[in-house]
Amino acid sequence: MPVLEQYCCVSVQGWIASVRGGSFSSQGKHITSSCSLVAFNTDQADLVTDLDFSPFDDYLLATCSADETVKLWRVCDPAQDQCSDAEVTLSPADGRLELVLFHPAASELLAVASVRGLQVWDVTRDTALTVLEQHEDQLQGLSWKEDGSLLASSCKVSALHSNIWPCLTCLSLSLQCVQGHQANRDSRILWVKDDNLLTTGFNQMRQQEVRLWDSRKLSSSLTDLSLLLSVSHCLTDLSTRGTALVPKLALDVSCCEVLRLLQLTDNFIVPISYQVPRKAGQDFHADLYPDTVGHTPAMTAEDWWKGENKQVLSSQRSEASTSSSPLSTPSSSAAPSRSPSSTSGLSSGFLPSPSPSQSPSSKFRHIQGAVLHRDTHITNLRGLHLTTPGECDGFCANGQRVAVPLAIAGGQIAVFELSQPGKLPDTALPTIQNSVNVADFCWDPFDTHKLVVAGDDAKIRVWQIPKGGLTETLTEPECVLRGHTEKIYSIKFQPHASGLLASSSYDLTVRLWNLGTGEEVKRLSGHQDQIFGIAWSPDGKLLATVCKDGKVRLYDPRKSTLPIQEGPGPEGHRGARVVWVCDGKYLLVSGFDSRSERQLYLFSAESLASGSVASVPADVSPSTLIPFYDPDTSVLILTGKGDTRVYTYEILPEAPYFMECSSFHSSEPHKGLCFLPKTECDVRDVEVARAIRLGKSTIEPVAFRVPRVKKEFFQDDVFPETAVWWEASLTAAAWLSGSNGQHRKISLQPKDMMPVSEAPKEVPVRKYLPSSVYLEEKTDEQKKEELLSAMVAKLGNREDPLPQASCEGVDEDEWDD
Numbered sequence: 001m002p003v004l005e006q007y008c009c010v011s012v013q014g015w016i017a018s019v020r021g022g023s024f025s026s027q028g029k030h031i032t033s034s035c036s037l038v039a040f041n042t043d044q045a046d047l048v049t050d051l052d053f054s055p056f057d058d059y060l061l062a063t064c065s066a067d068e069t070v071k072l073w074r075v076c077d078p079a080q081d082q083c084s085d086a087e088v089t090l091s092p093a094d095g096r097l098e099l100v101l102f103h104p105a106a107s108e109l110l111a112v113a114s115v116r117g118l119q120v121w122d123v124t125r126d127t128a129l130t131v132l133e134q135h136e137d138q139l140q141g142l143s144w145k146e147d148g149s150l151l152a153s154s155c156k157v158s159a160l161h162s163n164i165w166p167c168l169t170c171l172s173l174s175l176q177c178v179q180g181h182q183a184n185r186d187s188r189i190l191w192v193k194d195d196n197l198l199t200t201g202f203n204q205m206r207q208q209e210v211r212l213w214d215s216r217k218l219s220s221s222l223t224d225l226s227l228l229l230s231v232s233h234c235l236t237d238l239s240t241r242g243t244a245l246v247p248k249l250a251l252d253v254s255c256c257e258v259l260r261l262l263q264l265t266d267n268f269i270v271p272i273s274y275q276v277p278r279k280a281g282q283d284f285h286a287d288l289y290p291d292t293v294g295h296t297p298a299m300t301a302e303d304w305w306k307g308e309n310k311q312v313l314s315s316q317r318s319e320a321s322t323s324s325s326p327l328s329t330p331s332s333s334a335a336p337s338r339s340p341s342s343t344s345g346l347s348s349g350f351l352p353s354p355s356p357s358q359s360p361s362s363k364f365r366h367i368q369g370a371v372l373h374r375d376t377h378i379t380n381l382r383g384l385h386l387t388t389p390g391e392c393d394g395f396c397a398n399g400q401r402v403a404v405p406l407a408i409a410g411g412q413i414a415v416f417e418l419s420q421p422g423k424l425p426d427t428a429l430p431t432i433q434n435s436v437n438v439a440d441f442c443w444d445p446f447d448t449h450k451l452v453v454a455g456d457d458a459k460i461r462v463w464q465i466p467k468g469g470l471t472e473t474l475t476e477p478e479c480v481l482r483g484h485t486e487k488i489y490s491i492k493f494q495p496h497a498s499g500l501l502a503s504s505s506y507d508l509t510v511r512l513w514n515l516g517t518g519e520e521v522k523r524l525s526g527h528q529d530q531i532f533g534i535a536w537s538p539d540g541k542l543l544a545t546v547c548k549d550g551k552v553r554l555y556d557p558r559k560s561t562l563p564i565q566e567g568p569g570p571e572g573h574r575g576a577r578v579v580w581v582c583d584g585k586y587l588l589v590s591g592f593d594s595r596s597e598r599q600l601y602l603f604s605a606e607s608l609a610s611g612s613v614a615s616v617p618a619d620v621s622p623s624t625l626i627p628f629y630d631p632d633t634s635v636l637i638l639t640g641k642g643d644t645r646v647y648t649y650e651i652l653p654e655a656p657y658f659m660e661c662s663s664f665h666s667s668e669p670h671k672g673l674c675f676l677p678k679t680e681c682d683v684r685d686v687e688v689a690r691a692i693r694l695g696k697s698t699i700e701p702v703a704f705r706v707p708r709v710k711k712e713f714f715q716d717d718v719f720p721e722t723a724v725w726w727e728a729s730l731t732a733a734a735w736l737s738g739s740n741g742q743h744r745k746i747s748l749q750p751k752d753m754m755p756v757s758e759a760p761k762e763v764p765v766r767k768y769l770p771s772s773v774y775l776e777e778k779t780d781e782q783k784k785e786e787l788l789s790a791m792v793a794k795l796g797n798r799e800d801p802l803p804q805a806s807c808e809g810v811d812e813d814e815w816d817d
Contacts, residue, residue, distance in 0.1 A: 016269035017656070018615040020593075026050065027098040027113075027140050030242030031264040034058040035250040037075060040242070040264050050100045055247075055312075056107055056297045064097035070112055072123060088123050098139060105148040105312050106304040107297035113139045118153060122301040129305055141189040141199075146293075149309045150215065152197055154189040181209055191215075196222070238265040246271075248292040258288055267617045362650035362659040363718070364635055364688070369646060369664025369704050371693065378416050378699040380424040383407050385438075386671065390575045391489040391504075391532060392440040393626055394641055397674040397692045399726070400448045401469065402699055403441060406431060411438040411455060416699065417469040418692075430470040432463050434477075440490045444515075446498050446728045450478075452515075454488035460503060462515060481513050483520040489531050496540040496743070497735035498728035504531040510545065512557055514732045521736055522557045526566075532576040532591075532624075537605075538584045538631065541740060544605075546576040546589050552608055554587075558738065567608030572596050575624035580605075582634065582653045586613075590625040590638060593617075598625055600638075600649075602657050614657035618647060628675045632722050633688055635661070637704070642669045648704075664704070670695050673702065678722045683748050686715050713756035714749045721745040 028050020071086035103109035181201030298310035411434035444450035486506030494500035512522035572592025623640035729741025
């Protein structure tokens with residue numbers, strides 16, 4: 001299995017996310033493609049230096065590696081289990097191998113290059129057909145001529161050389177060798193049309209350069225081009241680890257696609273399509289698609305070795321068939337037809353580029369975050385503690401009040417009433433004094449006056465806030481929970497049972513507490529390192545943890561003190577959070593990958609051992625993304641301490657799992673967000689979430705709204721009945737005895753609003769005349785009549801009397817006056 005971990009084979013549909021592109025250096029390709037599959041290097045195991053699909057079999061892959069072997073793999077579709085053993089293993093015994101390349105016309109034939117050596121192999125034999133002359137320095141490029149008669153190579157010396165090898169029996173010396181690019185840097189070589197060669201490298205000024213050569217006369221290049229000049233190019237936003245050209249047979253001829261590349265980045269495989277602007281439709285544009293090589297080899301390796309040279313028949317003159325290779329070939333490896341009527345096969349699988357019409361989109365994709373009016377802010381907040389532990393959310397809030405840690409000796413916490421916004425006085429405020437540094441704190445979800453605080457002294461203090469808020473400093477907690485032997489990481493209330501609390505500590509245990517009796521009721525073990533985060537399942541039966549030892553664990557506290565499941569978690573050790581999503585079917589973990597980049601992982605709660613089912617990258621930042629999940633809408637909102645961006649995703653229980661929505665950006669870094677009960681949202685304004693944002697000196701409400709046109713109706717598609725999670729469904733004692741609770745649900749629909757699903761259907765009104773009116777052909781006589789009619793209409797009717805004709809004159813006797 002060591003080599004199969006080197007590469008991944010997947011079937012392409014649009015962008016491929018959550019890949020881990022290899023970052024090591026080699027002369028070979030990091031990605032390659034057949035008509036059906038794309039294979040790429042990963043950074044998770046030993047070094048594979050090059051890989052290549054057979055031109056006659058979409059499912060036959062050759063790889064070479066640093067273990068000095070070439071292996072041929074019979075790969076399967078991604079939905080099937082890949083075979084762990086290679087069908088053929090070749091041992092050139094020439095040191096580390098750098099390049100492997102199938103012959104373009106003969107089956108079962110490979111060119112294999114080491115650091116300086118070059119060999120040609122028939123895969124049915126145990127030894128090489130021929131060993132070609134050694135190169136002077138590092139061999140960097142390799143290319144067969146289209147008919148397979150010649151093999152070109154390039155290497156790195158004080159001055160770059162290009163070599164052409166005649167592929168005839170018993171010849172091992174180069175036919176031609178010529179000085180190429182001047183700079184002592186990387187170069188590549190490629191056969192192009194007829195007898196021409198194209199090389200890329202660097203000139204004396206270390207500028208990227210492309211040269212064209214006539215292979216019959218290599219004394220000088222036909223032309224050269226500096227890539228610093230203004231040429232047509234495609235700009236991408238992602239850094240490239242490698243590119244692969246998709247075979248012609250896989251292109252979508254219905255949209256005039258003439259070229260497609262696959263770009264391998266750190267986390268994605270991106271298809272880049274080149275299309276000729278033509279009127280798309282049923283017509284096949286033959287001028288764009290001359291005959292191209294098919295899937296049937298023109299000869300065997302033995303025929304080629306005897307001196308034969310044959311061209312592969314074109315796909316329009318012969319139907320593609322499976323390879324005649326002795327290696328087992330699945331029936332699905334037959335090539336799709338190139339006729340214009342059969343573009344549905346892989347052409348519909350390889351999407352040219354992602355677009356809303358081609359990939360699923362979220363109805364929350366345009367969600368908007370907005371800070372509410374200044375009248376709702378609490379300002380002039382002074383002495384805020386900005387360095388709370390990474391496992392702590394930084395502050396906490398419920399529907400009535402917010403608790404904020406202060407940078408004052410004694411672990412002091414200020415409590416502010418959300419119903420009393422405005423500017424805080426410059427004088428000292430009443431606080432809660434814990435006498436030790438605060439590690440974590442949270443509100444009791446069933447009692448808005450009860451605040452639980454974990455300290456560095458391994459104790460948990462329970463405080464009762466008086467009605468109306470703090471009016472004086474509190475120094476005596478309601479009770480103190482003792483049991484942990486080391487500093488506490490985090491604390492979380494059970495979502496159904498009143499007075500049941502879970503806490504994690506540096507003593508590597510998770511303990512459950514009954515606040516009613518002040519006693520420890522359960523102690524969970526099994527962690528090997530720091531516990532980053534804990535989370536209760538939505539039904540309150542299970543407890544999930546994510547740990548610095550790289551494991552995600554699942555506990556059933558009432559049945560066992562040891563984990564019932566565990567699996568691989570984030571590779572980074574900076575921190576992590578865990579939250580349950582999709583009705584408890586999945587665990588979402590926010591953490592870091594091996595490169596310390598922030599990453600989101602999705603795990604199936606039924607099979608943690610199988611690893612994550614999906615992951616998406618976020619960005620590079622030292623703070624852990626703190627997740628909030630809304631079970632009503634399946635919307636995930638994340639941000640980190642010191643961030644200015646708030647990420648939003650819709651989480652799905654099936655692929656693509658993550659659907660990114662609009663982000664909210666703040667002008668200044670924030671300490672974090674804390675979300676309020678759903679009843680605080682303004683459903684008339686389609687507000688799906690309400691959060692409290694803690695800034696450097698302010699506390700601000702933030703509303704997350706979904707833009708809708710018919711706001712006069714209740715948007716019941718985004719406001720299903722919501723669980724009343726702020727009411728307990730059973731006691732701690734009942735839960736410990738084996739009972740389970742369930743929250744009742746309520747509707748958020750105002751009585752005076754009609755659901756949008758019941759709104760009367762509006763008859764569409766045509767704003768413009770149909771195009772047939774404008775496109776209707778008219779005769780010259782009709783046009784002349786219309787023109788005359790328009791002119792007469794402006795002048796008025798000529799038969800109408802003039803205005804003065806209706807005027808009456810004066811009587812004769814009136815003139816005498």
